Amino acid sequence: MKRDTQKFHVKVLSAPEAHIVYMTGELDLGTAELFQSAVEPLAAQEGVPLKLNMRELTYIDSTGIGIIVSLLKQRQASDGQITAQEVSPKIRRLFDMTGLSQFLNVEGGGG
Structure with missing residues (x-):
């Protein structure tokens, strides 16, 4: 069965001061x-902060969490951080339960 990839969108805004990845959907x-x-090439760029804006992210499963863990490991090698912005309480709770909150810089809360 083919999955509906229209339910998820990624928009990247790149600037010298940061890469911001806006995620919408599931x-x-x-x-x-x-x-x-979309994000692996950005994570490989040393010295440019990577921010994941999750304001419009409605769902994340273990596959998505696994990618974030992989990105964190990639960034850790170059002392780069990943910031999660506008994380909903539901997704924040998942990050807390999985221990991801300890390694991910979480800014602000979403709806």
């Missing part, structure tokens, strides 16, 4: 490749 097994292909 990040899961069916949409993870789109997210991964």
Whole structure:
């Protein structure tokens, strides 16, 4: 069964001071490749902060969390951080339960 990739969108705003990745919809097994292909090249750029704006992210599964963990490991090698912005209480609770909050810089809360 083919997954509906229209339920997830990624928009990247790149500037010298930071890369901001805006996520909309559901990040899961069916949409993870789109997210991964958008953020991996950004994570590889040393010295430019990476920010994941989750204001419009409604769902994330273990596949999405696994990609974030992989990005954190990639950034850790170059002492770069990843910041999650506008994280909803539901997703923040998931990050807390999985221990991801300890490694991810979480800014502000979303709706």
